[in-house]
Amino acid sequence: MRNEELQIAKRDQPVSLYLPDSSAPLIHVMSESPQARFLCDFAQRCFFTGRFVTKGGRRHQWILDCRVGLGQGDYAQTLAREIVLQAKARGTLQFAGTGFGSYFLLGAILGVEKQARVGLVRSNRKTFGRQNRIEGKLNTNQPVCVIDDVINSGRTACQAVEVLRQEGFVVNHCLCLFHFNWGGGIESLAKEGVECSGLATVSRSGQLQPEASASASRSLFSQLCRPFAKFFN
Numbered sequence: 001m002r003n004e005e006l007q008i009a010k011r012d013q014p015v016s017l018y019l020p021d022s023s024a025p026l027i028h029v030m031s032e033s034p035q036a037r038f039l040c041d042f043a044q045r046c047f048f049t050g051r052f053v054t055k056g057g058r059r060h061q062w063i064l065d066c067r068v069g070l071g072q073g074d075y076a077q078t079l080a081r082e083i084v085l086q087a088k089a090r091g092t093l094q095f096a097g098t099g100f101g102s103y104f105l106l107g108a109i110l111g112v113e114k115q116a117r118v119g120l121v122r123s124n125r126k127t128f129g130r131q132n133r134i135e136g137k138l139n140t141n142q143p144v145c146v147i148d149d150v151i152n153s154g155r156t157a158c159q160a161v162e163v164l165r166q167e168g169f170v171v172n173h174c175l176c177l178f179h180f181n182w183g184g185g186i187e188s189l190a191k192e193g194v195e196c197s198g199l200a201t202v203s204r205s206g207q208l209q210p211e212a213s214a215s216a217s218r219s220l221f222s223q224l225c226r227p228f229a230k231f232f233n
Contacts, residue, residue: 029178029202038078039200043178045069064202066149066177070104080108082199083175084116087145090173094144096121096134098160101149109147119144121160133163140168151176151196154185161192178202 029043046069052060069075083105087093095109096102098121106118119136126132138144146160151174161171174189176198189196 029200042066042069042075042079045072045075064150064178067100067104070101070108070149073108076104076108077112079177079199080105080112083145083147084109084113086175086197087173090143090145092143092145092173093117094138094142095119095147096136096138096144096160096164096169096171097147098123098163099148099156102147105147105149117142119164121163123159134167134169138169140170143170143172146171146174146194148174148176150178150180151185151189151198152180152183154183154188154196157185157194157196158188158192161189161194173197 029039043064046064046066047062048065048068049062052063054060070079083095084093087095093113093115094117095106096119097106103120106120109116110118117137117139119134119138122133122135124133144164146157146164148157151157157174157176161174164171172194174194174196176196177200179186179196179198179201181201181203186196
């Protein structure tokens, strides 16, 4: 296993998190937000090293577990307000998701926006009671925004989109906190006609040439973070 590091760039002052005995960067999270310190603090709170197994059985030495940060009210509500602002700009205050990361966010959204409606998407229909696939209160006459903490392969988000559409809802956007750009999630969602955007994109070291990485990252994250600049000021 090569040396690994999570490097979080807060404007022109990078903050790095290392695995034991590491010296070379593995992944980067870039942001040009005036309040990039907030994103760094959140990522630092959610970054863990050790021995972890993915759903597919692969092993990793680090994990970005957003549920830890989202379990704290000030972090969850700050991020929820951002999601609400983004969704309002896209003409909806209806949100849905599946998995604990999205559940934390959905609860926080209800706490910061009285007009919001949310739904929890079940992987399988209940076998008792009302036998729902969607729990909560959503209207089919308004679009629904799928949310998640992390988009990697996009499999979970795509499944949520499929279930929502089967239940008669219109879905055309997904919002996430971090997008892992090596997982193909944005591309998978695009094939379903769903645009995906988030607070930041995580890239592996070496995906950008050293001389080009700064300008390319600025270009990418200026697009991602521009909607949040007003909030962070």
